[in-house]
Amino acid sequence: MSKGLSPEFLRELKSKIDLVELIGSYVPVDKKGGNYWARCPFHHEKTPSFSINAAEQFYHCFGCGVSGDAITFVREIESVDFMDAVKILCEQAHMQLPEMNFETEKTVEQKKKRDEMLKIMRSAARFYLKNLNSGRADAHVQYILDRKLSASTIRKFGLGASLNFGDLPEYLLDSGFSRENILDSGAVIESEKKHRLVDAQGGRLIFPIINAMDDVIAFGGRVLEKTDFAKYKNTRETALFDKSKNLYNINLLKKEKKATGIRDIIMVEGYMDTISLYQAGFTNVVASMGTSLTKDQARLCKRYTDNVYICYDGDGAGQKGAVRGLEIMRDEQVNVRVVPLPEGLDPDDVIKKYGNEGYQKCLDRAMPLIDFKLSLLSGQYDVNKTEEKRAYIAAALKVIAEAESASVKEDLLKIVRDKTGTTYEALKRDLENAPAQPRSETRIERKLDDGSDRVVKACRFILASVLFHAKYAKNFDISSVSFDNIVHNRIADYIKNQQNKGETVRASALFEIFDENTPELSEILDLSMGDNLEGDGAAKYFEDSLKILERDQIERDLKELSAVCDAETDIARKKEYTRQILQLTIKLKNF
Secondary structure, three states: OOOOOOHHHHHHHHHOOOHHHHHHOOOOOEEEOOEEEEOOOOOOOOOOOEEEEOOOOEEEEOOOOOEEOHHHHHHHHHOOOHHHHHHHHHHHHOOOOOOOOOOOHHHHHHHHHHHHHHHHHHHHHHHHHHHHOOOOOHHHHHHHHHOOOOHHHHHHHOOEEOOOOOHHHHHHHHOOOOHHHHHHHOOEEEOOOOOOEEEOOOOOEEEEEEOOOOOEEEEEEEOOOOOOOOOEEEOOOOOOOOHHHOOEOHHHHHHHHHHHOOOOEEEEOOHHHHHHHHHOOOOOEEEOOOOOOOHHHHHHHHOOOOEEEEOOOOOHHHHHHHHHHHHHHHHOOOEEEEOOOOOOOOHHHHHHHHHHHHHHHHHHOOEOHHHHHHHHHHOOOOOOOHHHHHHHHHHHHHHHOOOOOHHHHHHHHHHHHHHHOOOHHHHHHHHHHOOOOOOOOOOOOOOOOHHHHHHHHHHHHHHHHHHOOOHHHOOOOHHHOOOOOHHHHHHHHHHHHHHHHOOOOOHHHHHHHOOOOOHHHHHHHHOOOOOOOOHHHHHHHHHHHHHHHHHHHHHHHHHHHHHHHHHOOOHHHHHHHHHHHHHHHHHHHOO
């Protein structure tokens, strides 16, 4: 998790950051009692349930369960990775980010090269922009005028023009960049004629692809006249750019989230779809840069919101891409719906033809995956023909079988009934008699029984009492208790290590141990607020919790010993096991 940074450096960095002030720069914070409270920036709420523990320097939301320290907060609110969060905090704390402490000479060299490549891409973007305004880019300007893009939109997206294949390489070389780095950046390629550098986007309208950190990492280019070449072309994959891990317009989406917050994201295919929707006021839009949505892109969306609309073109490829995208998003636990578009139209076309209101109506008709799958079948069969009607019913029943609830199945069966004229009862019988379809495995939370739940709660209370320095747990030796839960074990190991070294136990250190917020950690942090850990009642519950764990251990030992005894054939050993079982049974009765 520390990416090679020393614990001492991270500790010093966080000690120089006022967490209340940091969080207060994003959301209003009020002090109530001994803690600070805010409306959670990670989920929508009317009553503040986001608490900031200024002494321990961590936050915890009692509504959605998120928690963390300064680094975690910046990671989540800025939608950046660990190292970028550290860089942001270093700038605020006026600390120098160490290099040789965590980077080998090789990685330092790689970082230096990456920085140089970013400079090349930034210079290329400025070069293209200058071309667009040079008076020599008539075809590019005409295309923009035809698309009715405003000057503000052009500036916002940094559109530019490549006038030919030779000017950009010459400009970059004259700017002092090395041939090797220019090639590696992807802005320039080597022609078949050896040693000749050419603009990878020669002659095209340029769409800079900018990441969440406002770095230009690639370009998209569109041809302006009929040609055998692809209409759109992206920079090849480089050390800066992997299309499968990036989204077009993620930079402006991040600014939108920080300025006003976002409830959902609209996912489209291409550059012009994005720009057209943005200009029309749908500023929560990003593009997957093609119909092949990836898991990495789904996870990138999830950093910003759990609600995504997929709005691919209204043709066959777009619709199939939407289905794939829905399934990928669903697997990443994102609430996702498909936006149906008129046949053959893309989002840009809808805006042009029907305006903002027309597109909003499309959004209002967005539907879940299973409904969309069923709607796609409608156009594939002519139900006026007997054979095709039967084929449609068979295909529709396979889709409906995927539904997890009887009520959804009922709704969908009624759609098929109305379309085919087949009775609801007949369709239902066919559905019930159909062979079971293989289903993808889903994660099911195991519900603890009452006995286990008491044990889990006892473990949580003991750990929270020690973590937050309750008086009755002041000299408690955590090694005297055994824990089965992996989260409990890791917390206990940290406490034990601190106790052995004679150092202070800090709850905020947990966020250096756990990479992600976990429900179990959240449950323990919940106990830190209010008077849960204070007073005679808490002291008694602490003692009771220890007894619960001791009793649980005896019961487990009894079960294990009984199984061994039952399997033993040697008489002498069997007698010894029986004696031990009797002792444990008597001990259990004394509780």
